[in-house]
Amino acid sequence: MRVLLIEDDTVLGAAVQDQIRSDGHSIDWVTRLDDAEEHVASASYDLILLDLMLPDGRGIVFLKKRRAAGDVTPVIIMTALDQLSDRIEGLNAGADDYLVKPFDLTELSARLNAVSRRYAGNPNPLITIGELEVDLAARYVARNGRPVTLTAREWVLFEAFVQRPGQVLSKDRLEERLYSFDSEIESNTIEVHISRLRKKLGREVLETQRGVGYRLGSGGGGGK
Amino acid sequence: MRVLLIEDDTVLGAAVQDQIRSDGHSIDWVTRLDDAEEHVASASYDLILLDLMLPDGRGIVFLKKRRAAGDVTPVIIMTALDQLSDRIEGLNAGADDYLVKPFDLTELSARLNAVSRRYAGNPNPLITIGELEVDLAARYVARNGRPVTLTAREWVLFEAFVQRPGQVLSKDRLEERLYSFDSEIESNTIEVHISRLRKKLGREVLETQRGVGYRLGSGGGGGK
């Protein structure tokens, strides 16, 4: 397994590097986010270990950027014990796991094994919905075999429907998903995004349940 | 998403149950491992929340048994802060994640979302009424396997009957359900909606009890 470690603490970094090597994996270690950007651009990794406090920015930003770019490499974030909100933010931003500093090196190994096990046995399943093909893990949609590019918000919405085929999702529920916990939104943002999704994916993909919400259209809930 | 919670602490258990419900998932809560065994044998879950210290044994044993049996349902274990060795053992035994007690409920939600994102949710139980299939949670009805679209009002009415199979509901009662407290309706609105429902769902679905009200027809609640 190929691991990228992003950590500016040299003591911790060296320890992690040693542990991972002795577990039989290869590892690249960088201490800055811009270094990290370069590495992910030029090489492919099976796992990224990400510290959230770095000299040139917050790790969360890096993570969000990767996810927005469609990168699904598993990311484990490393945070201090008291940074609860960071952990939550990290998970919502697409992290797969976190480690609380200071952590035991055997725990790191266990996590590593869990991740490699999870993704080894999971070739991405393709979901077919009418004329659409979806790969949730890879953030990929194609319409009639032709790939469609969705923006971040569009994907979050679309994913919600694909994960719950046949189920009606209310606008409130979708809003919550887009904006996590905060903020009441008093506009038709959801409607606009739905409209754009329909434009890209086909008019029939999302059915309106007036006064209730939306759901995946024909073919989507066919299982029922 | 369907969750099985295995936790003997009633305070924590109740809190978790509430949180998960308010996130829109369904949850079964047991306090003992043998109860848990029964549940996983008779139902399928999308996620198991597992306390490691239980009155009739260690949760680890349960987890190992499930994995040995080939069950890949995601499991999140819940441990006290100082039980580091338990966490490691848990991860190595096949747990997907862990939560450190005491944990924030928002963190629980974030974890839940991460899991449900990873594993697409599974549909809810279907209720069969004659030639109809109903999924209350998904607001879904099909007649002879063909999905039927109900409007908001129609659904509210229909739901009332499905929730009380065999029971006769008076027009007053139904009116109350549609319009809460306000407004006297001086027309035959209910009758009209009933008529529309019958047109969509079949004539026999709703029986008229002249002078009394309506009730679900054959197959609905005949048993009880």
Added chain:
DNA sequence: GATTTCCGTTAAGCTGGCTGTCAGCTTGGC
């Protein structure tokens, strides 16, 4: 640092269909 492109949000006008009402008809009880 300037410029350009992209994306999410907001606002406004429009539309389709839901919903309540009524009138005329049917059904069931006596």
Added chain:
DNA sequence: GCCAAGCTGACAGCCAGCTTAACGGAAATC
């Protein structure tokens, strides 16, 4: 056959939702 209760087709008003256009901020490129 008569009456009351219930059924249903038609219709119009209105509102939820759709769409388009424009704005502002962020990121990317130079």
